[in-house]
Amino acid sequence: MTHPSTQPPTDAGGPRPVLEAHGISKRFPGVLALDAVALRLFPGEVHALMGENGAGKSTLIKVLTGVHPADGGTVLVDGSPHVFTDPLQAQRAGISTVYQEVNLCPNLSVAENILIGREPRRFGLVRWSEVRRRAAELLTGLELDLDVAGPLDAHSLAVRQLVAIVRAVDVSAKVLVLDEPTSSLDREEVAQLFGLVRRLRDRGVAILFVTHFLDQVFDLCDRVTVLRGGRLEGEYPIAELTPVTLVQRMIGGELATLDQLSGRTHRREAGRAADEPFLRARRLTRAGSIEPYDLDIHAGEVVGLAGLLGSGRTEAARLLFGADSADAGEVRIEGRRVLLRSPRHAIARGVAFCSENRKSEGLVGELTVRENIILALQAARGWTRPLTRAKQDELALHWIEALDIRPPDPEAQVRHLSGGNQQKVLLARWLLTEPRLLILDEPTRGIDIGAKAEIQKLVARLAGEGTAVLFVSAELEEVLRLSHRIAVLRDHRMVATLANDDSLTPERLLTTIATGTDS
Amino acid sequence: MTPQPATSGAAGGPWRRTARHRLLWPALVLFALLLGNLAFHPDFLSVRVRDGHLYGSPVDILRFGAPLVLVALGMTLVIATRGIDLSVGSTVAIAGALACGHLSTAARPGSVATTLTAVALALGVALVLGLANGLLVSGLRVQPIVATLILMVAGRGVAQLITDGQIITVTSAPYKMIGGGYWLLLPFAVLLAAALFALTAFVTRRSALGMLIESVGGNPTASRLVGIRAGGLLVLVYVFSALCAAVAGLMISSNVSSADGNNAGLWIELDAILAVVVGGTALTGGRFSLGGTVLGALIIQTLSTTVYTLGVPPETTLVFKAFVVVIVCLVQSPVFRARVMRRRAAAPRSPATAGTTPQEQEVRA
Amino acid sequence: ACSTQGPAAGPAPASGVKAGSGGRITMGFAQVGAESGWRTANTKSVQEAARKAGVELKFSDAQQKQENQIKAIRTFIQQKVDVIAFSPVVESGWDTVLKEAKDAGIPVILTDRAVDTKDTSLYKSFLGSDFVKEGKAAGEWLTGAYAGRPGPVDIVELQGTTGSAPANDRKAGFGEAIRGDGRFRIVASQSGEFTRAKGKEVMQAFLKSQKHIDVLYAHNDDMALGAIQAIEESGKKPGTDIKVISVDGIKDAFVAMTEGKINVVVECNPLLGDQLMDLAKKVVAGESVPARVETEEGVFPQDKAAAALPSRKY
Amino acid sequence: MSTGTVNAAARTARPLATVSPRARTRVPLVVTAVLLVVLFGAGSVRYEGFLSAQVVLNLLIDNGFLLVVAVGATFVILTGGIDLSIGSVAALSTITTAWLVESHGWPLAVVVPLVLLVGAGGGALMGWIIHTFEIQPFIVTLAGMFLARGLCYTISTESITIDDPVTAGVAQTRLYGPGGLFVSVPVLIALAVLVTAFVVLHHTRFGRNVYALGGSESSARLMGLPTGTTKIAVYGVSGLCSALGGVLLTFYTLSGYALHAMGMELDAIAAAVIGGALLTGGSGFVLGTALGVLVLGMIQTLVNFQGTLSSWWTRIVIGALLLVFIVLQRLVGGRRAAGR
Numbered sequence A: 001m002t003h004p005s006t007q008p009p010t011d012a013g014g015p016r017p018v019l020e021a022h023g024i025s026k027r028f029p030g031v032l033a034l035d036a037v038a039l040r041l042f043p044g045e046v047h048a049l050m051g052e053n054g055a056g057k058s059t060l061i062k063v064l065t066g067v068h069p070a071d072g073g074t075v076l077v078d079g080s081p082h083v084f085t086d087p088l089q090a091q092r093a094g095i096s097t098v099y100q101e102v103n104l105c106p107n108l109s110v111a112e113n114i115l116i117g118r119e120p121r122r123f124g125l126v127r128w129s130e131v132r133r134r135a136a137e138l139l140t141g142l143e144l145d146l147d148v149a150g151p152l153d154a155h156s157l158a159v160r161q162l163v164a165i166v167r168a169v170d171v172s173a174k175v176l177v178l179d180e181p182t183s184s185l186d187r188e189e190v191a192q193l194f195g196l197v198r199r200l201r202d203r204g205v206a207i208l209f210v211t212h213f214l215d216q217v218f219d220l221c222d223r224v225t226v227l228r229g230g231r232l233e234g235e236y237p238i239a240e241l242t243p244v245t246l247v248q249r250m251i252g253g254e255l256a257t258l259d260q261l262s263g264r265t266h267r268r269e270a271g272r273a274a275d276e277p278f279l280r281a282r283r284l285t286r287a288g289s290i291e292p293y294d295l296d297i298h299a300g301e302v303v304g305l306a307g308l309l310g311s312g313r314t315e316a317a318r319l320l321f322g323a324d325s326a327d328a329g330e331v332r333i334e335g336r337r338v339l340l341r342s343p344r345h346a347i348a349r350g351v352a353f354c355s356e357n358r359k360s361e362g363l364v365g366e367l368t369v370r371e372n373i374i375l376a377l378q379a380a381r382g383w384t385r386p387l388t389r390a391k392q393d394e395l396a397l398h399w400i401e402a403l404d405i406r407p408p409d410p411e412a413q414v415r416h417l418s419g420g421n422q423q424k425v426l427l428a429r430w431l432l433t434e435p436r437l438l439i440l441d442e443p444t445r446g447i448d449i450g451a452k453a454e455i456q457k458l459v460a461r462l463a464g465e466g467t468a469v470l471f472v473s474a475e476l477e478e479v480l481r482l483s484h485r486i487a488v489l490r491d492h493r494m495v496a497t498l499a500n501d502d503s504l505t506p507e508r509l510l511t512t513i514a515t516g517t518d519s
Numbered sequence B: 001m002t003p004q005p006a007t008s009g010a011a012g013g014p015w016r017r018t019a020r021h022r023l024l025w026p027a028l029v030l031f032a033l034l035l036g037n038l039a040f041h042p043d044f045l046s047v048r049v050r051d052g053h054l055y056g057s058p059v060d061i062l063r064f065g066a067p068l069v070l071v072a073l074g075m076t077l078v079i080a081t082r083g084i085d086l087s088v089g090s091t092v093a094i095a096g097a098l099a100c101g102h103l104s105t106a107a108r109p110g111s112v113a114t115t116l117t118a119v120a121l122a123l124g125v126a127l128v129l130g131l132a133n134g135l136l137v138s139g140l141r142v143q144p145i146v147a148t149l150i151l152m153v154a155g156r157g158v159a160q161l162i163t164d165g166q167i168i169t170v171t172s173a174p175y176k177m178i179g180g181g182y183w184l185l186l187p188f189a190v191l192l193a194a195a196l197f198a199l200t201a202f203v204t205r206r207s208a209l210g211m212l213i214e215s216v217g218g219n220p221t222a223s224r225l226v227g228i229r230a231g232g233l234l235v236l237v238y239v240f241s242a243l244c245a246a247v248a249g250l251m252i253s254s255n256v257s258s259a260d261g262n263n264a265g266l267w268i269e270l271d272a273i274l275a276v277v278v279g280g281t282a283l284t285g286g287r288f289s290l291g292g293t294v295l296g297a298l299i300i301q302t303l304s305t306t307v308y309t310l311g312v313p314p315e316t317t318l319v320f321k322a323f324v325v326v327i328v329c330l331v332q333s334p335v336f337r338a339r340v341m342r343r344r345a346a347a348p349r350s351p352a353t354a355g356t357t358p359q360e361q362e363v364r365a
Numbered sequence C: 001a002c003s004t005q006g007p008a009a010g011p012a013p014a015s016g017v018k019a020g021s022g023g024r025i026t027m028g029f030a031q032v033g034a035e036s037g038w039r040t041a042n043t044k045s046v047q048e049a050a051r052k053a054g055v056e057l058k059f060s061d062a063q064q065k066q067e068n069q070i071k072a073i074r075t076f077i078q079q080k081v082d083v084i085a086f087s088p089v090v091e092s093g094w095d096t097v098l099k100e101a102k103d104a105g106i107p108v109i110l111t112d113r114a115v116d117t118k119d120t121s122l123y124k125s126f127l128g129s130d131f132v133k134e135g136k137a138a139g140e141w142l143t144g145a146y147a148g149r150p151g152p153v154d155i156v157e158l159q160g161t162t163g164s165a166p167a168n169d170r171k172a173g174f175g176e177a178i179r180g181d182g183r184f185r186i187v188a189s190q191s192g193e194f195t196r197a198k199g200k201e202v203m204q205a206f207l208k209s210q211k212h213i214d215v216l217y218a219h220n221d222d223m224a225l226g227a228i229q230a231i232e233e234s235g236k237k238p239g240t241d242i243k244v245i246s247v248d249g250i251k252d253a254f255v256a257m258t259e260g261k262i263n264v265v266v267e268c269n270p271l272l273g274d275q276l277m278d279l280a281k282k283v284v285a286g287e288s289v290p291a292r293v294e295t296e297e298g299v300f301p302q303d304k305a306a307a308a309l310p311s312r313k314y
Numbered sequence D: 001m002s003t004g005t006v007n008a009a010a011r012t013a014r015p016l017a018t019v020s021p022r023a024r025t026r027v028p029l030v031v032t033a034v035l036l037v038v039l040f041g042a043g044s045v046r047y048e049g050f051l052s053a054q055v056v057l058n059l060l061i062d063n064g065f066l067l068v069v070a071v072g073a074t075f076v077i078l079t080g081g082i083d084l085s086i087g088s089v090a091a092l093s094t095i096t097t098a099w100l101v102e103s104h105g106w107p108l109a110v111v112v113p114l115v116l117l118v119g120a121g122g123g124a125l126m127g128w129i130i131h132t133f134e135i136q137p138f139i140v141t142l143a144g145m146f147l148a149r150g151l152c153y154t155i156s157t158e159s160i161t162i163d164d165p166v167t168a169g170v171a172q173t174r175l176y177g178p179g180g181l182f183v184s185v186p187v188l189i190a191l192a193v194l195v196t197a198f199v200v201l202h203h204t205r206f207g208r209n210v211y212a213l214g215g216s217e218s219s220a221r222l223m224g225l226p227t228g229t230t231k232i233a234v235y236g237v238s239g240l241c242s243a244l245g246g247v248l249l250t251f252y253t254l255s256g257y258a259l260h261a262m263g264m265e266l267d268a269i270a271a272a273v274i275g276g277a278l279l280t281g282g283s284g285f286v287l288g289t290a291l292g293v294l295v296l297g298m299i300q301t302l303v304n305f306q307g308t309l310s311s312w313w314t315r316i317v318i319g320a321l322l323l324v325f326i327v328l329q330r331l332v333g334g335r336r337a338a339g340r
């Protein structure tokens, strides 16, 4: 591949880049995360930053915006060199950023999270009514209607992601950086967001956009910078690429791998051995989060949960795991009535739950990859029956390889892993407990295309081997591809359960989601 | 198949490396303190055999440091769960008071059986106190600092109640052994502390206890969702902390053959927390280092001894300690070290860095 | 020296009848805390004397904090007690609250320590000991014991809690007594915080850092008793190789003295309950009382120890 | 890409009515206040002379300085930090004030601002060290505690009485209200501090940054908030409040003494925590802290009124009352919703 300095972009004679970086290097203990990477952003363009999990995308963004000091290289804003040592400085220089892990303050209200640092004031005092009004107004821009005075931590991850975006957009900067903003949004929100991004682009804002969804890149972006293993692979106008060539650039792989990717995983026939479902929920409910619902999940079956943002998928799933306790209703597992008062009870009955919010509900950042992987298994065994170190290493290495976790070092602290790799660690933790029912809430969030295909295959295989799976995802394609049946939620109510046979077209599913009735 | 970011997988594994690294700085600080003493008193480190046991300042540091090591050990586990135990000082006092109270009223205080009963009594009550703390924290979800504050206040009263506000003096050779006796040349207290340290390290690191505690302290929500029984662990660490404090209390009272309900263990919680923090365990919970804690406790004890041997006047003792503590934490701070290194590296090169931007120089300055 | 009997107070109970303008006297007593055995003995003596004298006692423990003591006195004023007595945590800073008491017409008696105020009308009487005098007595005994012997005499000092009144005064008094004589030098002086454990720890360090020690002067018996253990463990004989001077006069110290481990104890008498009740009654009855009543305190060298031991009450 | 079929209205109506989450955060505060009234009621029933407005005012008079330092501690606790130097800095202020006024004859009007400046500066310095070198606040402020207490001793180990008429005048002025009730000047200062702190925390950018910092420091930084300056300022505020608390203590006792305010940091922290602040940061109210101070003061008053407790029973009863209070607070206020 060619180095950017030797290959000027097509529009080199055009306007001056608003943000330019050369030779950016960043070394973490033991890892050279960025190796002389360059990037240029022009006003009025949407620029995609692509690469596999751990390629260095987030690190590049953090170095550019002063979160991490660079080990080498220069950053030019409007042609003049800048060294940021704090995100605040970057923001003041006109670079507004949404970082990958949603970074907001859960203890503050939604309105504050959007406007803190820029609150409208009078005589030095914050004008709260104005804060709430502005925040509500900004949210309506994304067609979101929330109680802006309520605390942020009452809201799901997707809502938080949108709040973070709204906050960044409101800074009205020259450069807007979005690191995987769409990872837990559904189509509707993505469309809203893209509308917003296009409007900003037309106003001359330069937008740097990180995603693992190829269609989104081709939909929205003008140019692409591809990173591979911490090095710059190249910078291309999107018109010169096809999805296949782009993937090729990202993974640098051969066509064989690509074939694998395009070969879609198809759900197998559910091997419904018995009529008795593995789990049967009846009139299960929790005040304030989900209305009574019925759900059966058979062994060997994948049940998808579909619905819009905030429709209550996560909340429905949490009840089945005892993460929240139900107010009423009953759950039977293999015909026996069970009280799921805490996750322990659920785990003891073979249920596993992989949370959508890996940062606050999933991983223990300080522990190593190995420890995070074996944590659930060890917890189930109790502290007096430790897994031997050899066994731990074996399990960790097995799953590191199976899910291609990078760096493949079981002793790395998990918080130092890239977002996608963290997600894989979380998955590995639950997969190795060999659960009877696996609840996956947004399991492919932030995972690159290659790994996503792997994970989908894995889910299909597990189901084939008799595991019951509850699959929650904002990506309808994924749900459609994997599920045998799809339960649709709307406004915290389960409105329909559809068999995923040939009669279920994406359009039909969408209509059900939107209207609540299966026409 | 794809180029990987270069990972330097050094032999011995990064685990080993970081462990070694984490203890390096506290160890260096301790070493420096000892060297400082040596400069003023050339025979500071000399250890002789006298009356069939070792005699010398290092032995004193270990012996007087032993109770602090114990209290800090328990505190380490509590802190690893994001907690804090302020009641250890009172537990120290109660344990000593109970044991001496029992011995002083017993018919044969010199007998081993009586001593063992006294010890058992103290440990038993400490167990109950630890349970109380643990239940308040895990059952009622009271914040640890208030939960243990209650016992800190009331516990000292209980100790005074037991001793009737007086100092109970006892004469019991077996009891004297715990904190003042010698075995195999070494102070028994040191051996006891070392044994308990080894046991704790063994249990936490060989079983899954250590990891689960770190998990609960590192991310309580996530820990709940993986099914860790946090409640039980919390009770366990508070009980352990109370037991450690009780043993320390026995040592302290045995060393002076008397129980002082009013003053025994006063402010020891502060020293213990300091030891834990100096040893590299964060008060925010998560990863803990028992070895670091031991080093931290020894640093604190060495500091006190240094004050006595250097003859720092009591009015300036605290100022002296403040400076040492500041230096200790600066030396331990990676950011500080990085800055010092960078400045040193940058200084000779400063003409060459003319190419860097003004902002960058500002940052370095 | 004086009588070996601690509370050599007058026949207190007899005067009980004429007290008060009718009925029982209520006394508010604000104690420093319970920081030492000495203090507990002090508290007990007051409580027992009150019972004997038929005085209703409101007792408050300030846990060594002046603020708490002031609060307690305010509460006493609120409760309209007949007389307030207290042992000040510290000499200074009582004017405001004592004025409030005076305005409310409640007489105040100080015990144990004096307060530092220009307006002596704020309290009726002071009953207690003089720490400076105790220090001086200790120093004088030392100069006496070394009379005619060649110097130098190397002294190590175990101070009380830094900044506390007894520590300040006992140090000052002792220093004053030995100042004139060039033979005496204090080679090391550290705080042992009035406790046995610290006393032992500090002495242990002294024994290693000081080449030669002739005398140990401890600001209280507990530190001295701790230090004695350290001296014994170092292979020396307390009382012989190193002379030990101590203040307070608790029973354990007398026991140690009979064993020859302490050379002299300067008494600081906590048993002033009877004297206090006596004064209180007089004050309430409106009789005139002396502005300063010093408790009887003695200096006990080794030879008097055995005789005095059986009568030690605390 | 866009489905077009989904109308936004489908997502807007929230069918599930719940208690306003904002109101939920206030519950502990209300519970604490109610319990405080119950405590006062119990005292009134039990002790003669307890049920009087002056008892309540005395609570303020006797705890004004604690209120001020606890307010400072609240700022620090809200950021998830801790300040152990509070008591020592207060002691340092008492002794410096007394020393300068008495031994050097400086006018009070000069000394007080100076003392406050030193307190704020010292606090800010600690904050700077904590922030710049990423050292745990516990150690840095512990060193601050040693240093301030040590400086006290180097100034004077003896206590210093203040006879200066101006100081005495301020200290002994009683502000009478209806019915012969009175408060002291320090009470007004303490209340002013409380109100100011409330306004600052809830209505200024700085105050909101404090909460943000406590909610998540890394997030606050990534959101482009001035975490460094906020942190430094918070410790500065704490230092300022400690110094001011020390000045009020000087008025209260009309003296300076190196051993004043021993362990006051613990009282201050306890007050904040009893008032509902989380030591992990991000949650709590200054008004809660004020309630916490009153709870501690009330317990002390109850014990004083009892008047028959021996020293050890005093401690045990204080502990027990605290226990009862905390347990009731937890049971009545309900457990914190299992965090999501």
Ligand SMILES: Nc1ncnc2c1ncn2[C@@H]1O[C@H](COP(=O)(O)OP(=O)(O)OP(=O)(O)O)[C@@H](O)[C@H]1O
Residues within 6 Å of the ligand: A028, A029, A031, A033, A051, A052, A053, A054, A055, A056, A057, A058, A059, A060, A100, A406, A407, A415, A416, A417, A418, A419, A420, A421, A446, A448, B005
């Ligand atoms: N603080 C850190 N300490 C050590 N290593 C780090 C740290 N942050 C990132 N890394 C490493 O740097 C590399 C690049 O990570 P980065 O987060 O930039 O990847 P990414 O391209 O954003 O991946 P993803 O798509 O999964 O988000 C990874 O190998 C990661 O482990």
Ligand SMILES: Nc1ncnc2c1ncn2[C@@H]1O[C@H](COP(=O)(O)OP(=O)(O)OP(=O)(O)O)[C@@H](O)[C@H]1O
Residues within 6 Å of the ligand: A144, A145, A146, A147, A154, A155, A156, A157, A158, A159, A184, A289, A307, A308, A309, A310, A311, A312, A313, A314, A315, A316, A356, A474, D011, D012, D014
């Ligand atoms: N449009 C909205 N208006 C108000 N609150 C919302 C809205 N969307 C989401 N929420 C909040 O977020 C929570 C979302 O619930 P839940 O996590 O179960 O949703 P979900 O279906 O998993 O959707 P997702 O995870 O995609 O957000 C709700 O309880 C609600 O408090």
Ligand SMILES: [Mg+2]
Residues within 6 Å of the ligand: A057, A058, A059, A100, A179, A418, A419, A420
């Ligand atoms: Mg990333």
Ligand SMILES: [Mg+2]
Residues within 6 Å of the ligand: A156, A157, A313, A314, A315, A356, A441
């Ligand atoms: Mg969800």
